[in-house]
Amino acid sequence: MQRxxxxxxxxxxxxxxxxxxxxxxxxxxxxxxxxxxxxxxxDRLVTQWHAVxxxxxxxxxxxxxxxxxxxxxxxxxxDRPQWADALVPLDLDAEEQAHxxxxxxxxxxxxGLFDGSPIAGAVSALAPERPDPVREALAAGxxxxxxxxxxxxxxxxxxxxxxxxxxxxxxxxxxDPLGLGTEWPDQCAGALIAALRERHPTGxxxxxxxxxxxxxxxxxxxxxxxxxxxxxETEHRLGFRLPGDYREFLTIADGLPADVVFxxxxxxxxxxxxxxxxxxxxxxxxxxxHTGDSWRTVEVDLAFGSTAHESFRALLEHHHRxxxxxx
Numbered sequence: 001m002q003r004x005x006x007x008x009x010x011x012x013x014x015x016x017x018x019x020x021x022x023x024x025x026x027x028x029x030x031x032x033x034x035x036x037x038x039x040x041x042x043d044r045l046v047t048q049w050h051a052v053x054x055x056x057x058x059x060x061x062x063x064x065x066x067x068x069x070x071x072x073x074x075x076x077x078x079d080r081p082q083w084a085d086a087l088v089p090l091d092l093d094a095e096e097q098a099h100x101x102x103x104x105x106x107x108x109x110x111x112g113l114f115d116g117s118p119i120a121g122a123v124s125a126l127a128p129e130r131p132d133p134v135r136e137a138l139a140a141g142x143x144x145x146x147x148x149x150x151x152x153x154x155x156x157x158x159x160x161x162x163x164x165x166x167x168x169x170x171x172x173x174x175x176d177p178l179g180l181g182t183e184w185p186d187q188c189a190g191a192l193i194a195a196l197r198e199r200h201p202t203g204x205x206x207x208x209x210x211x212x213x214x215x216x217x218x219x220x221x222x223x224x225x226x227x228x229x230x231x232x233e234t235e236h237r238l239g240f241r242l243p244g245d246y247r248e249f250l251t252i253a254d255g256l257p258a259d260v261v262f263x264x265x266x267x268x269x270x271x272x273x274x275x276x277x278x279x280x281x282x283x284x285x286x287x288x289x290h291t292g293d294s295w296r297t298v299e300v301d302l303a304f305g306s307t308a309h310e311s312f313r314a315l316l317e318h319h320h321r322x323x324x325x326x327x
Contacts, residue, residue, distance in 0.1 A: 037174025
């Protein structure tokens with residue numbers, strides 16, 4: 001499995017797929033992270049998915065193998081996260097026996113081809129069967145062999161892996177058979193949560209609510225608002241009227257303190273202009289650019305390229321989504 005390709009496909013599925021596709025992708029990604037020992041990232045992803053969709057976690061464990069996988073991982077972790085309250089508790093001894101039978105089952109090229117059809121059983125009985133090397137590796141407890149067999153698969157079957165009880169403890173402890181590393185799981189969870197927030201926007205309605213939500217997520221206090229006299233003096237000094245949403249922001253909070261990924265937004269008295277560009281942050285990485293009859297808010301990033309937002313509020317909404325994703 002190529003990590004970058006997987007994440008690109010996963011984000012696209014969450015943004016553009018139908019609800020069933022998005023749910024399947026979130027469910028697979030959460031199990032993928034959990035099998036790498038990144039239970040915190042998996043729990044955060046599922047919790048945020050539930051928060052924005054309102055659907056129960058049972059949607060992510062909608063067949064016997066996926067439900068079994070989560071149950072085995074919870075046992076191995078020694079705890080059961082709050083989001084899992086929606087999952088039906090299982091008899092793990094009985095589930096282990098059922099999974100052992102699944103791993104021992106032989107397969108054919110026609111498996112699953114006629115699922116749901118009256119002829120499925122007859123076709124399955126007639127089709128030639130062979131051992132499944134992936135299942136054999138799991139039955140033998142050979143994580144290295146399993147990883148080698150699924151190395152080039154874009155969506156490895158991590159549910160069947162996690163449902164293998166003798167391996168669950170090693171997975172929960174961070175065995176990481178797919179080599180995801182220590183940083184990628186958090187990056188994956190963050191990117192998918194951001195995609196979920198974009199698909200299901202739930203941001204605050206008014207600009208005061210948005211500013212309050214940002215400060216709450218940062219754990220900061222709002223500066224005092226700019227006075228009408230401050231705004232009038234600033235616009236006189238700059239030589240033009242500031243865009244409406246930015247003026248409203250200054251009447252809510254006269255700038256914002258910095259956080260770890262966002263610069264300090266300047267108070268009105270510290271704003272400065274360079275032609276039709278107003279520098280509104282320190283360092284000077286957030287700008288208001290006047291073009292024709294409209295304003296754009298630009299984030300300057302010398303390493304990754306600049307981003308133009310259609311308005312100052314759009315910039316704050318983007319920042320709010322990133323804060324939620326990292327919460």
